[in-house]
Amino acid sequence: MRIRFTKMQGAGNDFVVLDETRGPLGLGPAQYRFLADRHFGVGADQILSVRPSPGEGVDFQYVIHNADGGEVEQCGNGARCFMRFVHEHGLTPKRTVRVQTLSGVIEPRMGADGRVTVDMGAPIFEPARVPFDTAGLTPLHENGWHKWHLALGTHADSAIVSVAVLSMGNPHAVQLVDDVDTAPVAKQGPLIEHHPRFPQRVNAGFMQVVDRSHVRLRVFERGAGETLACGTGACAAVVAGIRLGLLESRVDVETRGGLLTIEWAGDGAPVLMTGPAVTVFEGDIEVPDLP
Numbered sequence: 661m662r663i664r665f666t667k668m669q670g671a672g673n674d675f676v677v678l679d680e681t682r683g684p685l686g687l688g689p690a691q692y693r694f695l696a697d698r699h700f701g702v703g704a705d706q707i708l709s710v711r712p713s714p715g716e717g718v719d720f721q722y723v724i725h726n727a728d729g730g731e732v733e734q735c736g737n738g739a740r741c742f743m744r745f746v747h748e749h750g751l752t753p754k755r756t757v758r759v760q761t762l763s764g765v766i767e768p769r770m771g772a773d774g775r776v777t778v779d780m781g782a783p784i785f786e787p788a789r790v791p792f793d794t795a796g797l798t799p800l801h802e803n804g805w806h807k808w809h810l811a812l813g814t815h816a817d818s819a820i821v822s823v824a825v826l827s828m829g830n831p832h833a834v835q836l837v838d839d840v841d842t843a844p845v846a847k848q849g850p851l852i853e854h855h856p857r858f859p860q861r862v863n864a865g866f867m868q869v870v871d872r873s874h875v876r877l878r879v880f881e882r883g884a885g886e887t888l889a890c891g892t893g894a895c896a897a898v899v900a901g902i903r904l905g906l907l908e909s910r911v912d913v914e915t916r917g918g919l920l921t922i923e924w925a926g927d928g929a930p931v932l933m934t935g936p937a938v939t940v941f942e943g944d945i946e947v948p949d950l951p
């Protein structure tokens with residue numbers, strides 16, 4: 661099947677965007693993996709599908725697949741690219757839309773400066789809703805919130821990490837590091853992603869607090885590996901930092917792919933994420949019939 665796609669990126673987190681507003685393409689996991697493949701396909705961290713509104717009060721449906729072909733609940737950098745895509749492709753005259761995702765409705769808005777701000781909804785802290793299995797674990801209390809000890813790896817080179825666990829619709833485990841450049845992302849990322857206490861796996865964040873309104877962040881993403889930026893990861897890291905008393909309510913997040921700005925006014929409030937959304941190129945590709 662020959663399909664049209666748009667390659668986009670938000671702070672270096674890159675996407676293949678598919679317009680399915682005139683009908684579904686009917687792709688399966690192996691075909692999403694093919695599109696994401698950086699040698700045999702287009703290459704992307706995630707595949708984003710733009711679909712018609714599923715009902716009252718929302719403008720579009722937004723479907724997200726990781727590079728490993730699995731469908732996931734949310735993608736923040738993708739949400740900004742989604743807004744730019746529907747605007748640039750004449751799918752809406754609006755500069756803000758309401759978008760249905762697996763984890764609820766989000767509202768991206770085009771900014772005058774070309775950046776996009778997304779209301780990502782409120783963070784979720786109950787472990788069972790992340791989901792995170794806390795059976796037998798005693799949380800470490802720190803400034804009114806808590807972190808959890810995770811044992812990683814086998815006895816030979818085991819490590820204990822202390823993570824804040826929360827959901828932005830998708831699961832995140834955030835740890836504090838002294839320097840993101842030397843953080844053990846490649847070693848610990850996969851061990852945290854596949855840790856048995858996360859039945860749906862998890863995105864692993866490594867946050868360096870520079871000052872109360874500036875952090876540096878690397879994220880080993882579930883289903884994609886380390887990306888140059890992770891929007892929901894930036895939201896989760898800043899919320900964790902605020903709850904641990906380390907950060908103000910508006911924080912610049914420096915990622916390897918660019919700058920995101922995250923704002924959160926505290927419990928019950930939505931998380932607002934602002935950052936770039938760039939169209940890189942358009943193309944056509946022959947997608948093989950794969951099982």
Ligand SMILES: N[C@H](CCC[C@H](N)C(=O)O)C(=O)O
Pocket residue numbers: 673705706726732733734735736737738830831863881882883884887889890891892893
């Ligand atoms: N890997 C994530 C989905 C993409 C999130 C990220 N690209 C973002 O910008 O939020 C997960 O499995 O939950």
